[in-house]
Amino acid sequence: MRRVLIADDSPSNREFLRTVLAHEGWTVEEAGDGLTAVAMATAAPPDLILLDIQMPGADGYETLRALRAQAALETIPIFAITAYAMDGDEQRGLAAGFTAYLTKPLTRRRLLAALS
Amino acid sequence: MPPSKEVALLEAAPDAVIEVDARGLIVLVNQSCERMFGYRRQELIGQPIETLVPVAARRGHEHRREVYAAKPVTRPMGSGLSFQALRKDGSEFPVEITLSPLRVGEETHTAAVVRDVTERLSLLAAMRESEAQARLLFEESPVAAWVEDPTTATFLAVNxxxxxxxxxxREEFLALGVATLQPRVEADYEIRSHELNYQGRPARLMVAQNVSDQRRFQEALEEARQRAERASQAKSEFLASMSHELRSPLHTIIGFTELLVDELEGPLNEKQKRFASHIQRDSQHLLTLINDILDLSKIEAGRIELRPETFAARDLIDEALAMVRPQAEAKExxxxxxxxxxxxxxxxRMRSKQVLLNLLTNAVKFTPPGGRVYVETGVDGGFGVIAVLDTGVGVPAELRDRIFDVFYQGPGSTGTGLGLAIARRLVEGQGGSIRMEDGPAGGSRFVFTLPLALAALAARRSHPLVLALEDDPSALELLREYLEPEGFALVAAGTVRESLVKALELQPDAIVLDLHLPKGSGWDALAALKNLQETREIPVLVTSVAADESAVRRGAFASLTKPVTRDLLLRSLRQALLRAAE
Structure with missing residues (x-):
């Protein structure tokens, strides 16, 4: 079973992502903030991580750095799922090390397209 | 026999030397005297010395001679005054005279050494004049200036x-020390120092320019710049956070609605399905609206960066057409x-495509099923013209100005009312224009212009480029009607100057020139074109109301009488091109 870790402080967005991915056969784990996500990913590295950018405590970029700093998480796909969609935001995200940068509003179709 | 040493010295003296006896008669003169007064010495010997004095001064001179005879010592005559002397030719000149008594036997003679001071006096006068000018300039200068003595740190002069x-x-100033002045002026003045000699001593001329206004202006400018930057920064931040805050809830609405419509968690009944699709449609509309408003705000805030590049309009049109193809096919x-x-x-490129896509989307939306939407291009002056035509409902004339306004929505429209407003700003931001007119077969014709890549146009044209110097729009329109269907590209210039610039820049294959321009003569243009090496070889066809073969003598390829028929124009142009190619 493929495992995905979702870090987002919005319960409704976690539910949306959980629903879509569970239907695709993923085992979904959830964290409400970045630090929890780092702890969970360190304990058991998942196959995919979806990170919100704006989160309390460590934001998506800090969380990404903490995750990428670990050898086991260096190369796994980490997606940004974010409402930051101004000019230059995506380039910044990709430059920071996100595998993909998906802007909200995100539809099921766009997410699935990004996963394939 | 060589002359004695005394005689040799006498003859070599640059001043005139004259020996006069007690009766005032000339006994001896030297060479310089002959030269200075224009007499040969034989003419002077034995003559009274007053021969060399202007008539009006002779009596006075005799008197001076008597005074001197009473007390003959070596001294300058008249204590350094200059006198006028008289030449043989009657002209007078200023001299300085030194007198010495000479003992000759029992008699006392007088030796007069006479120096011509014409040059010295005129030099002196010139110096005084230039000094007076310098003083006047210094005194009346609108710039504050003073002279300092660097050794004593005191002031020597002030304006x-x-x-x-x-x-x-002036007295208060001159009593000040250099040290006291410094702090009083340095805030407001920029002071330059120049070394010079003043009354024989090394001194410094200080020139103080009042820069307080300039400094205040610069400070105000800098402050305004910073304020504008802060405001712009704040606006950008506001736009970014507004975008973020609107997208987040919209994401929830759009995402979950899709899950419902897709019946991911179980089937919906027909009514529920319909409700969900209503939400879906309007949330999508809301998203478009938010994107458009953000776009417009960015443009208005000047936060949009346009990056011009050269590309073929046709490629852009292909891409945009591909994007509306699904909607078009759905409506056949x-x-x-x-x-x-x-x-x-x-x-x-991206922004131009956005404009074109907007026009195409509108055209497809407002064209009834089975209709036609097509894009054509042209050239207008330095601009490429892209026109989107449809067989749709068109826009009533009275609404045409308003359709480019923010939030204007035509009857039956389902858009955001921002698309054309954004399109207009994007086009105008690139120097172009956008307008709407009637299509040839009903429907609408939306036209926008983008700057031509002139260099690229000149480099790889397969269509002969014709430059027309023509300031009458209707005549130009006619030329266009004639030439463009025949595969010529037409570029227009309204003035002689513009035509020269474009001819140099574009190197057109031929030039059509109206000889009777209101501003500047077409003759000037012809002369200049034939005069410049870079344009000399380009064939020029002139048009004028009366046949005028002199244009051909002045280098025109042909002279065409107005009104020029289409056939004649095309035939002449093709001949010109053939000739040029040979």
Whole structure:
């Protein structure tokens, strides 16, 4: 079973992502903030991580750095799922090390397209 | 026999030397005397010395001679005064005279050494004049200035402006020390120092320019710049956070609605399905609206960066047509790209595509099923023209000005009312224009222009480029009607100057020139074109109301009488091109 870790402080967005991915056969784990996500990913590295950018405590970029700093998480796909969609935001995200940068509003179709 | 040493010295003296006896008769003169007065010495010997004195001064001179005879010592005559002397030719000149008594036997003679001071006096006069000018300039200069003695740190002179600026009298100023002045002026003045000699001593001329206004202005400018930057920064931040805050809830709405519509968690009944699709449609509309408003705000805030590049308009049209093809096919609307394959424009590609896509989307939306939407291109002056035509409902004339306004929505429209407003700003931001007119077969014709990539146009044209110097729009329109269907590209210039610039820049294959321009004569243009090496070889066809073969003598390829028929124009142009190619 493929495992995905979702870090987002919005319960409704976690539910949306959980629903879509569970239907695709993923085992979904959830964290409400970045630090929890780092702890969970360190304990058991998942196959995919979806990170919100704006989160309390460590934001998506800090969380990404903490995750990428670990050898086991260096190369796994980490997606940004974010409402930051101004000019230059995506380039910044990709430059920071996100595998993909998906802007909200995100539809099921766009997410699935990004996963394939 | 060589002359004695005394005689040799006498003859070599640059001054005139004259020996006069006690009766005032000349006994001896030297060479310089002969030269100075224009007499040969034989003419002077034995003559009274007053021969060499102007008539009016002779009596006075005799008197001076008597005074001297009473007390003959070596001294300058008249204590350094200059006298006028008289030449043989009657002209007078200034001299300085030194007298010495000479003992000759029992008699006392007088030796007069006479120096011509014409040159010295005129030098002196010139110096005084230039000194007076310098003093006047110094005194009346609108810039504050003074002279300092660097050794004593005191002031030697000061001008009126310095006194006015400091509000003190000349005496008060001159009593100040250099050290006291410094702090009083350095805030408001920029001071330059020049070394010079003043009254024989090394001194410094100080020139103080009042820069307080300039400094205040610069400070104000800098402050305004910073304020504008802060405001702009704040606006950008506001836009970014507004975008973020609107997208987040919209994401929840759109995402979950899709899950419902897709019946991911179980089937919905028909009514529920319909409700969900209503939400879906309007949340999508809301998203478009938010994107458009953000776009517009960015443009208005000047936060949008246009990056011009050169590309073929036709490629852009192909791409945009591909994007509306699904909607067009759903309505069985035929799409066509009738663009000139050789029309390079220089514009922001992405933003130009956004404009074109907006026009195409509108055209497909407002064209009834089975209709036609097509894109054609042209050239207008330095601009490429892209026109989107449809067989739709058109826009009533009275609404045409308003359709480009923010939030204007035509009857039955379902858009955001921002698309054309954004399109207009994007086009105008690139120097172009956008307008709407009637299509040839009903429907609408939306036209926008983008700057032509002139260099690219000149480099890889397969269509002969004709430059027309013509300031009458209707005559130009006619030329266009004649030439463009025949595969010529037409570029227009309204003035002689513009035509020369474009001829140099574009190196057209031929030039059509109206000889009777209101501003500047077409003759000037012809002469200049034939005069410049870079344009000399370009064939020029002149048009004028009366047949005028002299144009041909002046280098024109042909002279055509107005009204020029289409056939004649095309035939002449083709001949010109053939000739040029040979």
């Amino acid at each position: 009126r402006e310095a006194l006015r600026a400091l509000g003190c009298s 609307i035929a799409l066509a790209n009738l663009a000139d394959p050789e029309l390079p424009v220089e514009a922001d």
